[in-house]
Amino acid sequence: MYQSETKSDVMTELALERTILAKQRTTLAEISVFLSVVGLSLLLFKFFDNFLIRLPGALGILIATICIIKLLGEYKLSKKSVEEIYAKNKIYFEKYLG
DSSP states (O other), X not given: OOOOOSHHHHHHHHHHXXXXXXXXXXXXXXXXXXXXXXXXXXXXXXXXXXXXXXXXXXXXXXXXXXXXXXXXXXXXXXXXXXXXXXHHHHHHHHHHTO
């Protein structure tokens, strides 16, 4: 793997890490919204007897669950990227600053 040697390389990687962390924060907020959608959909599905109200509840549960699974996958990939950047920069910081 590539090892950062100059300060500008480290600064670039830290900026990239900041961007990835912002994306992670956005992803977690989206997961929170979809969990709320699941709760509302469960309410519609569980407490109403009309088919025209229960159907959107069931579809909401299905679609929100699929979106949550997709977002969790994205979150795990971005977390792995941050860990790789941290490992590379840790070597630089120990060598030049510590």
